[in-house]
Amino acid sequence: MYDLIIIGGGPAGLTAAIYAIRKRMNCLLISPDLGGKANLRMVIEGGTTYQVINGSDIVRRFRGELEYLEFARLLEKVTHLEKAGDHFALTTDSGRQFEAKSVILSMGADPVRLNVPGADSYFMRGVAYSTVSYAPLYMDKQVAVVGSNGMALRGAAELAQIASKVHLIAPDHGELDSNLGRRVLASKRVTLYEGWQPESVAGDSEVRQLVISSPSAEQCTLDVDAVFVELGLVPRTGLVEGWVELDEQKRIVTSCGTETSVPGLFAAGDITHLPAEQVLIAIGEGAKAALNAYEYLLNG
Numbered sequence: 680m681y682d683l684i685i686i687g688g689g690p691a692g693l694t695a696a697i698y699a700i701r702k703r704m705n706c707l708l709i710s711p712d713l714g715g716k717a718n719l720r721m722v723i724e725g726g727t728t729y730q731v732i733n734g735s736d737i738v739r740r741f742r743g744e745l746e747y748l749e750f751a752r753l754l755e756k757v758t759h760l761e762k763a764g765d766h767f768a769l770t771t772d773s774g775r776q777f778e779a780k781s782v783i784l785s786m787g788a789d790p791v792r793l794n795v796p797g798a799d800s801y802f803m804r805g806v807a808y809s810t811v812s813y814a815p816l817y818m819d820k821q822v823a824v825v826g827s828n829g830m831a832l833r834g835a836a837e838l839a840q841i842a843s844k845v846h847l848i849a850p851d852h853g854e855l856d857s858n859l860g861r862r863v864l865a866s867k868r869v870t871l872y873e874g875w876q877p878e879s880v881a882g883d884s885e886v887r888q889l890v891i892s893s894p895s896a897e898q899c900t901l902d903v904d905a906v907f908v909e910l911g912l913v914p915r916t917g918l919v920e921g922w923v924e925l926d927e928q929k930r931i932v933t934s935c936g937t938e939t940s941v942p943g944l945f946a947a948g949d950i951t952h953l954p955a956e957q958v959l960i961a962i963g964e965g966a967k968a969a970l971n972a973y974e975y976l977l978n979g
């Protein structure tokens with residue numbers, strides 16, 4: 680029986696594991712990879728000196744430590760998790776079974792991908808899924824934002840202060856009527872294409888063009904240096920759906936102390952309902968979750 684099992688090896692899970700090891704907890708991190716989405720980085724010409732976000736350096740060091748501490752990690756996927764009396768029981772994809780007195784959920788979330796020709800080949804070469812991370816790279820450039828939800832509008836608002844031109848491709852009306860939507864549309868730098876759909880992405884070593892089509896099938900080619908896709912995040916909460924409280928977007932509801940609705944079960948990073956989507960925030964939440972699990976066991 681482990682004191683703590685951490686599910687997911689992204690920034691949140693790796694940090695939780697390192698903190699738990701420092702507390703001498705008998706812990707195991709289970710994840711098919713180490714690093715999670717922190718392994719993804721935008722590659723753009725002249726962008727090598729971009730140093731605003733240093734979270735990936737911390738993640739690299741924590742990953743190195745865990746690669747060395749073989750006893751504390753298992754490179755598998757958890758396929759089943761349940762509460763079994765006063766502890767938790769879980770199974771991995773190889774059929775191995777484990778028990779733990781406490782569990783941290785840090786399986787992250789998947790961005791909804793843009794499914795048009797060119798979008799995958801230009802992934803992280805101008806096709807971006809994290810406006811909050813990459814908007815500062817596009818000072819005085821022309822960009823497109825795809826989406827009509829709050830994240831897309833927040834992204835468009837940020838880019839309208841940085842980029843020279845923002846094409847907002849809103850496949851539907853979404854949240855355009857909100858205060859934020861009105862503010863974005865009031866910007867002279869923003870052009871709205873409501874009801875239009877992305878058709879394809881093209882470029883050379885990086886994105887240069889986005890082709891879009893109107894509801895009447897008219898096509899238009901936009902010259903852009905980046906396409907920010909903000910169609911939403913799908914949290915990886917399948918393991919706990921039905922027995923742990925989730926919000927309307929199926930993210931795990933946590934207290935600010937990372938507790939879920941089930942005692943002994945904690946959650947950290949992009950999988951929670953607290954706004955994150957940043958490596959540094961996931962690192963902080965992971966540390967907090969480990970310390971709270973430690974406290975939970977001390978008091979149990």
Ligand SMILES: Cc1cc2nc3c(=O)[nH]c(=O)nc-3n(C[C@H](O)[C@H](O)[C@H](O)COP(=O)(O)OP(=O)(O)OC[C@H]3O[C@@H](n4cnc5c(N)ncnc54)[C@H](O)[C@@H]3O)c2cc1C
Binds near residue numbers: 688715720757785
């Ligand atoms: C394309 C892209 C680029 C980004 N760039 C930046 C950036 O430059 N700077 C920045 O600060 N933020 C960036 N972000 C956001 C940042 O990557 C995330 O906020 C951060 O990685 C969240 O960490 P996490 O640990 O919560 O989840 P994740 O990083 O998503 O890690 C989740 C982990 O859980 C594992 N897992 C999933 N399911 C299971 C399971 N069933 N069993 C076991 N393990 C499982 C996964 O394999 C993975 O290791 C980017 C996001 C995207 C999508």
